[in-house]
Amino acid sequence: MTLPILTRRSLVAGAALGSLAGAGLVRAETAATVRAAIAGFSVLNTLDPAKASLLSESYVIWAVFNALLRFNARMEIEGDLAATYTVVDSTTLEFSLRPDARFHDGAPVTADDVKFSLERILDSATASPNRGKLVAIEAIAIxxxxxxxxxxxxxxxxxxxxxxxTRTGTQIVSRAALRDLGPEAFARAPVGSGAYRVRAWRSNERVELEAAPHRLGPPPRSPRVDVLLIPEESSGLTALLGQAVDLTSTAPFADVRALEARTSLQVFKQPGLNTRYVALNTRQAPFDDVHVRRALSMAFDRNTLVKAVLFGEGTVTPGLLPPALLAHQGPLPDLVTYDPTRARAELAKARYRPEAVAATVLVWGSSWWRRFGEIVVAQINQTLGTRLSVQAGDTNAVFAQLRSGAYQAAVWGWLGLVDYDEYLGDILGAEGARNFQGYANLAFEALLAEGRTTLDPSRRAAIYARADRLMLEDMPVWPAFCSNVHHVATRRLAGFTQLPYSNFGDQFSHLELRS
Structure with a gap:
């Protein structure tokens, strides 16, 4: 059984390379070691799948662990640790594990490890950000x-x-290894069943991976992969051009066309399964007023964002669902269309006057995320006479403010997979792990519930399309755009396959450097 296939600034060089070398990003003498840069991130907090919340963490976890299932190159679901799986009935799935599956310590992967891993995510004491994905489970039986x-x-x-x-947190961990190591040590040097194990981890710098002696599947083509953390996307590109890395997880949008023209590089590109938006704290002024939220949504031009922020590498989204997942028909809904006249009329209905609409919009980093926030704030202020401002911080600081509810608005985004509920449910559902907006709407919840229990694909699509349009009336977020996903590599690197969910670590075992 499978899921359907999906339908769908200038280059910085030279000057920054010296500082990168000082941080350990030097040209490697061992050709067999692949150097893969996670660009745009400076931290990893954990490599425990049940605890991971950052994309940078998932990038490494995908290489160290396996799950019951995986996506193949055609974005179809197939077995990973599961040799086969069977739909017993509408509420029951049965998985038969591969008898040759081993954890890195040589212990077999068993049904008990599967039950332990999934129940650990469901245990509220674990505080897993992915608990909501599994709450429908009633029982796990061996x-x-x-x-x-x-x-x-x-x-x-x-x-x-x-x-x-993928970014699910449902990778299978060894019950015995977690018990013997303890949660903190396990999070630093986890025992998985994937192609690689953690050789060393230098905080805020790199994770060194080596081929695991016991693993599921054939030996990886490269015995080692050094995963480097580079805070700025442009610096990641500099490292690639200076031959300090072989692969980057992204590239500055402004540089994509120029990169595509360089014969020494490969640019992997695909419409992404991401959604970029401004999160609004509906529990705090001024965004506790729906008329403010609606008015400000019509006071900035999303097409300008695609041009000025993405340099054309993306598309405007009419809601939270990315176009590659659900193609919306017809023009953009009025509430996400730039219309100064209607925006002013809507703001006149609010209990806050324009000059009283003062709020801080959080942004993280200094790359396109910051430009995104700056353009939105400038356009809204110019259109409506409001007093919005931008405040920048690092990823962890902004994320902590969102989770605690100690914010007014924030430029944010999400990268789900191939299910509608991973967007609307996670971001806006009552139990959604990323419902930082405090959004609550009983009619919206009813649609989510209906969508989750409907197995017919066409009926599900229609239900979630209605939910996407319904939330626009409340406007707990300002949907903005979907960006293309990119990976850039040297021509010497072979074996990478680009998938729309910005895959990275799941490709490590296929990578090799040609002489």
Missing amino acids: RNPLTVRITTRAPFAPLLSALTN
């Missing part, structure tokens, strides 16, 4: 050492994608 059966309370269509080796 039928024999290599067979596990998962039962849900009602039909739950998103479950299969929630069990894939």
Whole structure:
């Protein structure tokens, strides 16, 4: 059984390379070691799948762990640790594990490890950001050492994608290793079953991976992968051009066309399964007024954002769902169309006057995320006479403010996978791990519930399209755009396949450097 295939500033060089070398990004003498840069991130907090919340963490976790399922190059779901899986009935899935699956310490992967890993995510004491993906599960039963059966309370269509080796947190961990090491040590040097194990981790700098002696699948083509953390996207590109790295996880949008013209590089590009938006704290002034939220949404031009922020590398989104996942028909809804006249009329309905609409919009980093926030703030202030301002911080600081609710607005985004609920449910659902907006709407929740229990693909699409349009009436976020995903590599690197969810670590075992 498979899911359907998806339908769909100038270059910085030279000067910064010296500082990169000082940080350890020097040209490697061992050609077999692939150097893969996570650009735009400066931190990893954990490599425990159940605890991970940053994309940078998932990039490494995908290489160290396996899940029950995975996506192949055609974005179809297939077995990973599971040799086969069977839909027993509308609420029951059964998984038969590969008998040759081993953890890095040589212990077999068993049904008990699967049950332990999934129940650990469901345990509220774990505080997993991915708990909401599994709350529909009623029971996990071990039928024999290599067979596990998962039962849900009602039909739950998103479950299969929630069990894939992607940004789900459902990677399978060793019960014994976690018990023996303890949670903190395990998070630094986890025991998985993936192609690589952690050789060393230098905080805020790099994670060194080496081929695991016991693992699922054939030996990786490269015995080592050094995963480097580079805070700025432009610096990641500088490192690539200076031959300090072989692959970067992204590239500045302004440089994509120029990069595509360089014969020494490969640019992997695809419409992304991401959604970029401004999160609004509906529990705090001035965004506790729906008329303010609606008015300001019509006071900035999303097409300008695509041109000025993405340099054309993306598209305006009419809601939260990315076009590659659900193609919306017809013109953009009025509430996300730039219309100064209607924006002023809507703001006149609010209990706050324009000059009283003062708020701080958080942005992180100094790259396109900051430009995104600056353009939105400038346009809204110019159009309506409001007093918005931008405040920049690092990723962790901004994320902490969102989670605590101690913010007014923030430029943010999400990269889900192939299920509608990973967007609307996670970002705006009552139990959504990323509902930092405090959004609550019973009609919206009813649509989510209906979508989760509807197995017919066309009916599900229609339900979530209605939910996407319904939330626009409340406007807890300002949907903005979907950006293309890019990876850039040297011509010497072979084996990388670009997928629309910005894959990275799941490709490491296929990579090799040609002489």
